[in-house]
Amino acid sequence: MRKKDLIGWSYGLPFAALLLGGVLALLGAQMILVKQDRERLDEYASGLLDRAREVAMVSADLLALVQHSGNVPCSKDDIAELRVLAFQSRLLRDVGRVRDGRIICTAGWGDLVPPVTLPPYRLETARGVRLWTSVGNIVDPRIVADMAGQGDVIVFTSPNAFELFEHPPAGIGALVTNSDSGYVFQRFGDVRHLEGGKEQYSMLGRSQTLYQCSPPGGVDVCVTAGYHEINILKRPLPLLAGVAGLGGLAGVGLGLALASWRRERHSLAMQLRRALLHGDLHIHYQPLVCLRDRRMVGAEALARWEDDEGEGVSPEDFIPMAEHMGLMSSLTRQIVRKALDGVRERLVDDSGFYISINLTASNIADAEFHLFLQKELASRGISPCRVVLEITERSTAKHCHLIEGIEALRALGYRIYVDDFGTGYSSLSYLADLPIDAIKVDKMFTRAIGSGSATERIVEQICAMVGPLGIGLVVEGIETEQQAAYVQAIVPEVIGQGWLFGHPVAADRLGETEVTGENTCGTSASDAPEGRDC
Numbered sequence: 342m343r344k345k346d347l348i349g350w351s352y353g354l355p356f357a358a359l360l361l362g363g364v365l366a367l368l369g370a371q372m373i374l375v376k377q378d379r380e381r382l383d384e385y386a387s388g389l390l391d392r393a394r395e396v397a398m399v400s401a402d403l404l405a406l407v408q409h410s411g412n413v414p415c416s417k418d419d420i421a422e423l424r425v426l427a428f429q430s431r432l433l434r435d436v437g438r439v440r441d442g443r444i445i446c447t448a449g450w451g452d453l454v455p456p457v458t459l460p461p462y463r464l465e466t467a468r469g470v471r472l473w474t475s476v477g478n479i480v481d482p483r484i485v486a487d488m489a490g491q492g493d494v495i496v497f498t499s500p501n502a503f504e505l506f507e508h509p510p511a512g513i514g515a516l517v518t519n520s521d522s523g524y525v526f527q528r529f530g531d532v533r534h535l536e537g538g539k540e541q542y543s544m545l546g547r548s549q550t551l552y553q554c555s556p557p558g559g560v561d562v563c564v565t566a567g568y569h570e571i572n573i574l575k576r577p578l579p580l581l582a583g584v585a586g587l588g589g590l591a592g593v594g595l596g597l598a599l600a601s602w603r604r605e606r607h608s609l610a611m612q613l614r615r616a617l618l619h620g621d622l623h624i625h626y627q628p629l630v631c632l633r634d635r636r637m638v639g640a641e642a643l644a645r646w647e648d649d650e651g652e653g654v655s656p657e658d659f660i661p662m663a664e665h666m667g668l669m670s671s672l673t674r675q676i677v678r679k680a681l682d683g684v685r686e687r688l689v690d691d692s693g694f695y696i697s698i699n700l701t702a703s704n705i706a707d708a709e710f711h712l713f714l715q716k717e718l719a720s721r722g723i724s725p726c727r728v729v730l731e732i733t734e735r736s737t738a739k740h741c742h743l744i745e746g747i748e749a750l751r752a753l754g755y756r757i758y759v760d761d762f763g764t765g766y767s768s769l770s771y772l773a774d775l776p777i778d779a780i781k782v783d784k785m786f787t788r789a790i791g792s793g794s795a796t797e798r799i800v801e802q803i804c805a806m807v808g809p810l811g812i813g814l815v816v817e818g819i820e821t822e823q824q825a826a827y828v829q830a831i832v833p834e835v836i837g838q839g840w841l842f843g844h845p846v847a848a849d850r851l852g853e854t855e856v857t858g859e860n861t862c863g864t865s866a867s868d869a870p871e872g873r874d875c
């Protein structure tokens with residue numbers, strides 16, 4: 342991701358998050374509101390259904406009881422019995438006797454003279470119970486009654502039976518019906534929006550309907566109850582502002598956290614960590630050429646890495662970064678494995694071709710790393726004599742700690758070269774102390790060849806020094822024939838590395854730069870230190 346895009350993200354995201362947070366908070370509040378109202382609706386409807394079932398069951402029981410009482414209808418004993426039963430009932434107000442479609446007596450009114458003519462019933466249930474709803478002018482014009490009759494008995498529902506449900510919570514309406522014909526026994530609140538028997542629910546929905554029936558086999562009652570206006574936007578403005586504001590703030594917080602997470606995720610350091618984890622580093626190989634016969638005697642393994650955008654990052658940048666992040670051990674191990682794999686075939690043939698791998702001072706001093714190297718080489722059948730380990734002069738500043746490591750590695754057959762020679766401050770002193778096999782002259786000196794400068798004279802001195810010290814010489818950064826001829830004139834068996842012989846390339850392109858012939862240079866696999874088994 343480009344820097345500009347990241348900045349866009351960093352600033353744009355919190356603003357978007359502010360808006361989104363506000364909207365989401367309102368949506369969340371609407372969902373909470375719907376859920377709360379749904380719970381309230383459920384509670385109301387369940388209570389109402391229980392009460393309707395109770396009324397129906399009590400009525401059915403009383404109708405059966407009176408029919409089988411054995412009393413002579415409206416006799417003194419019968420009316421006394423009816424009074425006791427009516428008195429004991431919480432949900433029924435009166436019970437009476439019917440003959441020829443007329444009420445002839447009730448517990449409350451005694452003998453009715455003349456008898457009260459019943460209007461046609463509204464519904465007859467499967468069990469033969471006849472039902473009347475809201476019948477006016479029964480005995481007295483002020484009375485409106487719900488009644489149920491069976492045989493010659495009739496019961497009057499108490500006007501208080503549904504008292505608790507007469508004033509439902511604001512917005513709720515309910516119908517008590519039977520299940521098949523939708524016959525309405527009772528109505529509560531505003532029922533205009535209720536379509537009998539249709540359940541309707543959604544998390545954000547503005548109207549909700551709930552439909553519940555009594556279990557099959559018993560009395561047949563159902564309740565349809567619903568809300569028709571659940572809308573957060575109709576709540577008081579300060580509440581809305583508070584909810585949206587809090588949501589917006591939470592959104593901004595989240596947005597900032599996300600932006601910083603993205604920045605972090607896209608930072609080069611994070612990308613490098615991920616690349617190491619996924620094994621995304623790869624190797625390019627640069628030919629090491631014997632200047633005398635221009636034969637490629639080996640190659641230096643150079644780490645390559647492309648960031649998330651596919652742009653190559655220089656090892657001069659990511660190697661110090663990995664060092665700083667404490668990742669060098671895992672980076673070097675990954676490089677070693679890949680470097681060996683890439684040119685394994687050349688390393689096991691009998692050409693003497695060697696691979697030169699860059700290490701850190703801590704790798705050299707680490708006995709576990711030595712074991713790792715041994716294991717990796719053994720598993721590929723590669724001899725340590727075919728591996729050169731380069732340490733930079735800068736890292737050799739702590740050379741007192743390195744001597745042991747270098748000696749151990751050399752004893753195993755590896756050759757140790759000092760890289761970037763001449764760029765550090767202690768070059769000459771450690772040259773005497775460290776048991777190394779060769780030095781690699783840094784390209785800044787090579788560049789000075791032909792300039793007649795003081796630096797050019799230093800190159801001459803460095804080249805002249807290796808003979809008496811008995812160590813090999815590799816010269817980096819050779820770009821011209823003039824530079825090649827200059828160093829070869831001083832050290833005939835010098836090894837050269839540079840664009841003149843080939844750029845660093847992938848393993849499969851390394852052969853393109855190869856020059857065949859006898860190796861007539863000193864620093865080759867066959868030139869291992871004395872006493873070593875190569």
Ligand SMILES: Nc1nc2c(ncn2[C@@H]2O[C@@H]3COP(=O)(O)O[C@H]4[C@@H](O)[C@H](n5cnc6c(=O)[nH]c(N)nc65)O[C@@H]4COP(=O)(O)O[C@H]3[C@H]2O)c(=O)[nH]1
Pocket residue numbers: 627642643644655656657660676699700701733760761784817818819820838839840841845
């Ligand atoms: N101008 C010029 N440059 C040339 C020429 N020939 C080669 N070079 C460049 O010089 C560098 C030589 O590698 P180095 O001295 O080991 O210097 C290396 C080495 O110190 C470090 N490095 C690279 N790979 C690794 C690795 O796997 N591990 C460690 N620890 N360091 C590595 O990064 C440094 C830079 O590597 P690169 O960017 O690949 O740069 C390479 C190479 O591409 C030339 O003719 N002219």
